[in-house]
Amino acid sequence: MLRWVFSASLISLAAFAFLFTSTSVSPPSQPVRFSHKLHLDYFRDRGENGHRQSMISMHKERILKEVEDEELVGEMMKMVEEGNCTLCHRDFDENVQDMAKLLHCAECHRVFLEHDWEGRADQRPCIGCHNAVVQSAQASIPGTNTCAACHLPALGDDPEEIKLLEFIEHERMISWRPVYDHLPGEVVFSHERHVELGRVRCQECHGPVELAEGSPSIKVGMKMEDCVACHELFGADNDCLVCHR
Numbered sequence: 001m002l003r004w005v006f007s008a009s010l011i012s013l014a015a016f017a018f019l020f021t022s023t024s025v026s027p028p029s030q031p032v033r034f035s036h037k038l039h040l041d042y043f044r045d046r047g048e049n050g051h052r053q054s055m056i057s058m059h060k061e062r063i064l065k066e067v068e069d070e071e072l073v074g075e076m077m078k079m080v081e082e083g084n085c086t087l088c089h090r091d092f093d094e095n096v097q098d099m100a101k102l103l104h105c106a107e108c109h110r111v112f113l114e115h116d117w118e119g120r121a122d123q124r125p126c127i128g129c130h131n132a133v134v135q136s137a138q139a140s141i142p143g144t145n146t147c148a149a150c151h152l153p154a155l156g157d158d159p160e161e162i163k164l165l166e167f168i169e170h171e172r173m174i175s176w177r178p179v180y181d182h183l184p185g186e187v188v189f190s191h192e193r194h195v196e197l198g199r200v201r202c203q204e205c206h207g208p209v210e211l212a213e214g215s216p217s218i219k220v221g222m223k224m225e226d227c228v229a230c231h232e233l234f235g236a237d238n239d240c241l242v243c244h245r
Contacts (some may be wrong), residue, residue, distance in 0.1 A: 029177070030176060030177055030215065031163070031167075031174050031175055031176070031177075032160050032163045032164050032167070032174060033160045033214070034160075034214070035212075035213050035214065036210065036211075036212040036213070036214075036215075036216060037210060037211055037212055037213055038213075039125070039129075040126075040209065041210075043124075043125035052081075055080075056077060056080055056081060059077070060073060060077050063076060076088075105149070108128035108129070108131070108146070108149065109128075111127055111128070111134065112124060112127075112128075115134050115196065120199070122201070123195075123202060126202050126209065127195075128146075129142040129146055130142065131146075132191075133191045133192070133196075134191075134192060134195055134196040135192055135196070136191065136192055137188070137189065137191060138191060139191050141176050143173060144164075144167050144168045144171065144172070144173065144174060147164055147167075147168060147174075148168045151164060151165065151168065152165075152168065183222070186244055186245065187243055188243055188244070188245050189243070198234065198236065204220070205218060205220050206218065206219060207219035
């Protein structure tokens with residue numbers, strides 16, 4: 001009888017542990033649903049529905065109101081397509097921190113002026129929002145100003161965007177919930193050292209972010225031997241004090 005009770009208790013405990021583990025690793029619900037795939041498709045798409053073409057069309061429409069010479073405007077648009085913003089915004093690099101003067105464009109573009117992005121074009125859309133990733137240990141979570149750069153005025157009638165606009169209107173920070181917390185207190189992980197110095201692509205650790213409908217997760221092992229193996233593979237320093245403080 002006692003053996004049966006003991007066995008039943010073990011089964012119940014195992015079932016509880018399984019349920020607890022399953023729920024604890026599930027991504028928490030976020031205040032506003034965010035699709036990385038949707039955003040990255042828009043920012044990387046050079047077609048008529050992409051960010052680049054949307055900005056070119058917007059500039060053309062505005063310039064035509066001031067300059068009635070369509071041939072001249074066409075030549076100007078060629079320069080814009082090549083990314084020559086200083087054709088009109090000659091002081092762009094000097095005033096890139098001045099949000100009032102440059103509207104919200106500088107929210108994303110300032111980081112591109114301050115760092116070398118040659119050969120890393122695929123990372124630009126990520127860094128546009130997570131713009132502290134190249135200069136701090138944290139990747140940074142975009143504030144509502146970054147969201148407002150594109151979402152004011154509203155882009156549609158999606159319920160999630162309506163939620164977002166409420167945060168923007170009331171100047172409230174979105175309390176994004178952390179999806180993972182793997183590192184013990186004595187371990188230091190710096191995004192800057194990996195992204196800016198090591199030139200590690202976001203996808204190397206987070207997997208195919210461009211396909212993620214929700215929050216991406218860590219796709220690499222987080223044990224010490226995983227870090228050591230990766231450092232050895234890429235010739236990075238494996239001194240203890242590099243990661244342990």
